[in-house]
Amino acid sequence: MQQRQGRVSAGLLLLLYQIYQVGLQNIPSVTLAVLVLNIFFFLNPVRPLHEACISLNGAFYKKNWQSLLLSPVHHVDDWHLYYNMISMLWKGIMLEKKLGSIWFAYVIAVFSVLTGVVYVELEFLVMKILNDPSYAMSCAVGFSGVLFALKVLNNHYNPGRVSSVFGLQIPSKYACWVELVVIHLIAPRTSFAGHLAGILVGLMYTMGPLKKIMKVCAGVFLSFADPDRPRDDYSGYSGYYRYPDYQSRTPRSYYDYTGGLTEEEQLERAVLNSLSERDFDGATAYHHERRPYGFWFPPEQHSEEEMRRQRLRRFRRQ
Numbered sequence: 001m002q003q004r005q006g007r008v009s010a011g012l013l014l015l016l017y018q019i020y021q022v023g024l025q026n027i028p029s030v031t032l033a034v035l036v037l038n039i040f041f042f043l044n045p046v047r048p049l050h051e052a053c054i055s056l057n058g059a060f061y062k063k064n065w066q067s068l069l070l071s072p073v074h075h076v077d078d079w080h081l082y083y084n085m086i087s088m089l090w091k092g093i094m095l096e097k098k099l100g101s102i103w104f105a106y107v108i109a110v111f112s113v114l115t116g117v118v119y120v121e122l123e124f125l126v127m128k129i130l131n132d133p134s135y136a137m138s139c140a141v142g143f144s145g146v147l148f149a150l151k152v153l154n155n156h157y158n159p160g161r162v163s164s165v166f167g168l169q170i171p172s173k174y175a176c177w178v179e180l181v182v183i184h185l186i187a188p189r190t191s192f193a194g195h196l197a198g199i200l201v202g203l204m205y206t207m208g209p210l211k212k213i214m215k216v217c218a219g220v221f222l223s224f225a226d227p228d229r230p231r232d233d234y235s236g237y238s239g240y241y242r243y244p245d246y247q248s249r250t251p252r253s254y255y256d257y258t259g260g261l262t263e264e265e266q267l268e269r270a271v272l273n274s275l276s277e278r279d280f281d282g283a284t285a286y287h288h289e290r291r292p293y294g295f296w297f298p299p300e301q302h303s304e305e306e307m308r309r310q311r312l313r314r315f316r317r318q
Contacts, residue, residue: 011078031092053139145198152202
C-alpha cells in the first residue's frame with residue numbers, strides 16, 4: 001500500500017469541508033461509506049494508477065481483473081476526487097432515500113463492476129471498427145462512470161425536471177447525454193468511453209433487464225441464506241422501488257380478512273363501526289383494535305338486546 005506524500009491536498013480539504021457543512025447525520029449510511037472508501041484509497045492507493053486503471057489490454061489480454069474493482073475507487077488527483085465525490089454526495093442523498101440503503105449498496109456494487117465491463121467492451125468494439133490497436137491501451141480510472149449511471153437513475157425517478165448543464169437548461173432525460181459531450185469538449189483527456197459506459201449501465205437498469213436480473217440474484221442469495229424464506233420476498237417494491245429490507249411475509253388467509261364472520265355478520269360489524277365513529281364527532285377511534293378493511297371488534301361483547309338499545313339511543317340523538 002503506497003501512501004500519498006507531499007503537500008496538503010486543497011481538493012481533499014474542500015471535500016471534507018463540504019461534508020462537514022452537510023453534516024454527517026444528514027448523509028445516508030451507504031453514501032457516507034462510499035465517500036470514506038474513496039478518500040481512504042486516495043490517501044492509501046492499493047496499486048499505482050497505471051495498474052489500478054482499467055483498460056482492454058490490462059483487463060482482457062493480461063487478465064488483470066482486479067482493475068474492475070480498483071479503478072472506480074482510485075483517482076488521478078485531489079480535484080478529480082473532489083468533483084466525483086461532491087457529485088456522489090448529492091446523488092447518494094437523493095437516491096439512497098428512494099431505493100433504501102440495502103438496495104442502493106447493491107446497485108453501487110453492481111454498477112462499479114459492470115461499468116468497467118461495458119467500458120472494456122466499448123474499447124474492443126471501437127478498436128475493431130477503426131482497426132486502431134491504441135484503443136486497447138486506453139486506461140480509465142475514477143468513479144465518474146458509476147456517477148453517470150446514477151445520474152440516469154436519478155433522472156428516471158424524477159421525470160419532467162429541468163437540469164442545468166454548464167448553464168444550459170436541459171430536460172433531465174437528455175441531461176446525461178449533453179453532459180457527456182460537453183465534458184469531453186471541455187476536458188478532452190476525460191474518458192468518453194468510461195462515461196458512456198456508465199450511461200449504458202444506467203439505461204440497462206431503468207429500461208433493460210438489469211434490474212430484473214439483480215432481483216433474481218438477490219432472491220437466489222436469500223433462498224440460500226434462509227431456506228425457509230419465501231422465494232418471492234425479493235420481488236416486492238414500494239414507493240420509489242424501495243427494497244423490502246429482507247423481511248419475510250406470511251400470506252394471509254381469508255379468515256384473517258374476515259375474522260371468521262359471515263357476510264351478514266361483517267355487514268353488521270361495519271354498521272356498528274360507522275355508528276361508533278359517529279359518536280366521536282366523525283373522528284376515527286384509533287385506540288380500538290382494527291381489522292383489515294376497517295373492521296374492528298369492541299372490547300366487550302354485548303347481547304343482541306343491549307345492541308338494540310344502543311342503536312335506539314343513537315337514533316334518538318339524531
